Amino acid sequence: MSDDVQELGITESKSHNTGEWYAEVVRKAGLADYGPEGMSGFIVTRPRAYAIWERLQGFLDAKFKNTGVQNAYFPLFIPESYLEREKDIVEGFDPEVAWVTEAGNEELEERLAVRPTSESIITPYISQWVRSHRDLPLRVNQWCSVVRWEATETKPFFRTKEFLWQEGHTAHATHEDAWTETLTRLDQYESVYEDLLAIPVLKGQKPDYDTFPGAETTTTVEALMPDGKSVQAGTSHHLGQSFAAAFDITFADEDENERLAHTTSWGLSWRAIGALIMTHSDEQGLVLPPGVAPTQAVIVPIWQEDTKDAVLEYAEGVAADLDDAGVRVELDDRDERNPGFKFNEHELNGIPLRVEIGPNEVDDGELTLVHRPDGESTVVDREGVAASVAAHLDELYAKLYAAAEETLDGEVREADGRDEILGTLGQHGGYVKAPWCGDEACEAPIKEPMAAEIVMVPFEDDDPLVDADGDDAAGDAGSHGETCAICGEPAQRTAYFAKSY
């Protein structure tokens, strides 16, 4: 990443008009089209984006299955009476629910909600399946789409009225087990972002007044976008016993007593794709880390009339070797395009590694490898091509992650006092952390003028305001004595303020 000329160019372009730049990348890199007229807020996910989703899905699904989750599928529609059984869910989603009132030309007796989330239809079945403590923990997940009729402006992958996601739902014998589950899933989300998408995230919980409807605690991973806004990148909820009570999940415990279960739910949507596009891409188009790239390496042969056969044969051999080694490789042997065109096209489409093979390489028994993110070019031996390509793909990932991490580190600032928080957010965007008393009223003075909010509060273990023994600053004034940046009362926790998507 020593090429700071390009880095400057990128930064300027993305920061100048991030919204339009994003829309352009989405369209031109063939990721999505807008939905039909009259269906504002819906998108058509094109094969390249869907392939990214499939990679992400495969990565996360494997983690789920290794940790006791089974996949299932529940109906798209939820009867109104089901939805109403948990009142927070109704209130929380009511304005955004799409309803079916008619089918086969007949008015339905009970209207059906198009699921905005599936707690209300999954939990009743979990209730049927749980009889004894031996049935717990019980974990199901479904990959599906949900519909939330957003009033706010939509943006491909970030906010659409229908979106793809997975939603996991679990039941546990104890509060503590449910908490462990909640954090397990959050860690897996963190891993998707950091290990697969090369996007560092901040991990923590939402303020108590901003939890998922009906939830006791909502945990979140937050990612920083280049325009300085935070994206809620995945959430994992400890639902306490409210859903278990509403839908009657009880079990006979070892001591033969009937007990109420504790439940969780957790979801990650294709918003991850939006964050992925935003974070790494540049003025040349899409940039993808190798793990999610549908094509990891593209071979561009360069020939003259008299060298064509030799170059192509050599290139085909390399392609075969890479394919055998499990690299997702494509040989671009189109006759009607010249190399320059192909270079630009593959850069637009975000193929991480380009392999150039011309007469020079053939003569010397070599290959030229070019990294998509920064154009770094290396000549390697034909011998051992699979290993060197693998090494370069790893290096690419590391470059992307390091760049994103550096950005994030530089965008977390501290402030004390309302004006300083507002000023810092206004000038730089990003995150501003400040000591906070925990009261919603102290968020308002930031939220009102600026539409920034507390997007995340670090977990107790990560919060310097909280002692290792769990005492908060107020309860242990001797060693801390921090006060809330807004009201001046004793601070309980550190709050991260940011504008958000």
Place this chain on the structure above:
RNA sequence: GGGGCCGUGGGGUAGUGGUAUCCUCGCUGCUUUGGGUGCAGUGGACCUGAGUUCAACUCUCAGCGGCCCCA
């Protein structure tokens, strides 16, 4: 939630009360291959609806859609 800008071939733009130009794009042929090769031929558009008008892509209103700013 409030305000503003905008909608013209596939994409990006210009212009006009009398349906249009440039750059690109697709196709065909030749040419070309280490950063979007060149030439020729050819194809293709004024978001939708209503109103004003002899005439609307242009003006007015509404709708749909996009972008930006503020809350």
